[in-house]
Amino acid sequence: AQSVTQLGSHVSVSEGALVLLRCNYSSSVPPYLFWYVQYPNQGLQLLLKYTTGATLVKGINGFEAEFKKSETSFHLTKPSAHMSDAAEYFCAVRLSGGYNKLIFGAGTRLAVHP
Amino acid sequence: NAGVTQTPKFQVLKTGQSMTLQCAQDMNHNSMYWYRQDPGMGLRLIYYSASEGTTDKGEVPNGYNVSRLNKREFSLRLESAAPSQTSVYFCASSEPGGGGTEAFFGQGTRLTVV
Numbered sequence: 001a002q003s004v005t006q007l008g009s010h011v012s013v014s015e016g017a018l019v020l021l022r023c024n025y026s027s028s029v030p031p032y033l034f035w036y037v038q039y040p041n042q043g044l045q046l047l048l049k050y051t052t053g054a055t056l057v058k059g060i061n062g063f064e065a066e067f068k069k070s071e072t073s074f075h076l077t078k079p080s081a082h083m084s085d086a087a088e089y090f091c092a093v094r095l096s097g098g099y100n101k102l103i104f105g106a107g108t109r110l111a112v113h114p
Numbered sequence: 115n116a117g118v119t120q121t122p123k124f125q126v127l128k129t130g131q132s133m134t135l136q137c138a139q140d141m142n143h144n145s146m147y148w149y150r151q152d153p154g155m156g157l158r159l160i161y162y163s164a165s166e167g168t169t170d171k172g173e174v175p176n177g178y179n180v181s182r183l184n185k186r187e188f189s190l191r192l193e194s195a196a197p198s199q200t201s202v203y204f205c206a207s208s209e210p211g212g213g214g215t216e217a218f219f220g221q222g223t224r225l226t227v228v
Contacts, residue, residue, distance in 0.1 A: 006156075009154060034216055036219075041222075042221060042222075043118075043204060043219035043220055043221045043222055044157075044204070044206075044219040045219075046216045046218075049216055090156060090157065101147075101159055101162060101172065102147070102159070102206075102208075102217050103159070104149075104156040104157040104158075105156050106154060106155055106156040107154075107156045
């Protein structure tokens, strides 16, 4: 069965610093991978996704993620944090082959300090 | 463009009461999902419907029932609410599309069972 592990339930960075949120997945078949962001009292919004092709994926708000099959990872990065990036971030996986269920990690809450 | 609409946004129930959470999407998606979100546990799938007329259990189906009323609507029912069902509930929809399509989320229903 596939699963998703997000290392670090809380990450704190200074404004302007690098953001790195870690996600590892387990899957016996090629996965589709997603990062979602949730702002307080709101639903989830897609940041970016990996399906096939280029392993470095760019998303909204300056975020990007790299799919590394050998490491079964899909870490999310942003070169320079902004105060508005403070939110909770979720990594999710869906198996290829028409399997519809999205499985989420436990989430990482990002705090950005001035 | 409304996307995914959930009602109500907030609800307080007494233990043993029943209620139905409503969800409707206007994106003509075939697949719909119900998740619950609890602190430190991410989003856990309760039930999903791959297409109109079909429903399947997710990770945590006990205590819930669902109805896929038509292509647009997917409701979640709690027959006898328990305090353990206090949570934030999210409805989502997507195209099945072989797995690479993202899910779109509603704004959530915050349910408290006392």
